[in-house]
Amino acid sequence: MDPRLFIGSSKEGMKYADHIESMLMGIARCVKWYDDNVFKPNRGTLDTLVKQAKLSDFALLIATKDDVTTNAERGTERNVPRDNVIFEFGLFLGATSIDRAFLFAQKGANLPSDFNGVSVLTFDDAAAPGAHEHIDSVVGRLIGSIHAAQSQSELGFVPSTALAMGYFTNFIKPVCEKLGKNKLLSYNGDKVEVKTYQMTVVLPENIDDDGVGAFTDAYNQQYSLERAETAVLDVAGGRGYPFHFKIDPPHEGPGMSLDAHVFDIPTTLNTILEAIKLFMPSGTVGVDLDKENLERRELKNFANVLRYYIGRNTWTKGHVTILEDVSL
Known part of the structure; x- marks a missing residue:
């Protein structure tokens, strides 16, 4: 738009x-x-x-x-x-x-x-x-x-700015740093070496009234990610992240190594929806172009802020791709 x-x-x-x-x-x-x-x-x-x-x-x-x-x-x-x-x-x-x-x-x-x-x-x-x-x-x-x-982000007091900063700091950065430094994942109970890693952040064209949950399920199903392999990455403090990822090529047995491609649809985008609802409560049924425009602007700003931080970090630059305006 x-x-x-x-x-x-x-x-x-x-x-x-x-x-x-x-x-x-x-x-x-x-x-x-x-x-x-x-x-x-x-x-x-x-x-x-x-x-x-x-x-x-x-x-x-x-x-x-x-x-x-x-x-x-x-x-x-x-x-x-x-x-x-x-x-x-x-x-x-x-x-x-x-x-x-x-x-x-x-x-x-x-x-x-x-x-x-x-x-x-x-x-x-x-x-x-x-x-x-x-x-x-x-x-x-x-x-x-x-x-x-x-082409630039507006680092102002909009919900998407703070959400993108938090998403990068608390998820993208620690995940990529661990993958880059340790090069290990827990897979089927074994420690598996990661040869290369790539992350794709998927942003929907718009957010459903109940959030991004349905979009996540539909995206995973369309691209067969619900049947993808699952691995766990250990990060500081003992917290682990489970991933959907693709193995290329599919190696089996001891000493296997893999190219890990992680996909993520940020659930933090739900906060944008809630903020817009507070700002523009709806009393009617039907299409609200003002809300759609505000939602689109926040999603665009989220992507721009995220892209800015990704490009300034060694472990994320060149390893993280953002897909915008995805519709199913």
Whole structure:
């Protein structure tokens, strides 16, 4: 699923919002402030905007020169954007991060002094196609920023960040370290030498209402892992991890050695589901696109944080693979 991008503007800026949305097809799923499903009956404007800020992966606020203000002391006039556009930019900036909220400013729109020295996406209606300030060129730079932000994890206060850190520290790291150092597994009551080891972390496309248990059973059955061999790895403190793994080639008898390929579907992902239920309790039956988007974002962030830690550890780098968006 494409990331969710909220586009806010004044009424005069709607034509730019529509054009930008057309250029972002296949890159981001745009939600514009004037879409029918944004401001719902019996909901306040601020309440709706706060919710959209929490649900959005990215935000783009279009600052057009709609109003004229007069400085009484200096006797000067300035073309300025609507104050609500600037307010909403600040709201989404705090909710999504400095790398995920963008101000799209029309040339000549006088911005607050807080933007002095800050690079802003500025477009000029008079610019020729292909010029640096032509709207299509500016959207091209926006697309580059979206792709760059998508490849990074957000180490913020979201459940998936802490869950991924704990999963790596308490499971992936000690397992790979033991396999790499000791090269032994307990198999059929015997100590077996491990020639090579590989771990695959499988992440579902979405989480069932009751967690990842059913997905785990179905995945194991589809890939015949329920009939795979089982071994135990001893770790510090006497705790042992039972594994599903594949033996390649299947050796038998004393002195056997094996290539161990471990598969794991993190049950800690269930906590993401519970956190979303607390944040967005459901009172209706049916598809909730907001929940689906939030769940997808958390799963993506879980994978990105995990990938970051895997790549920084000697025992896990090159030995752990993450499969994302797996559907059965």
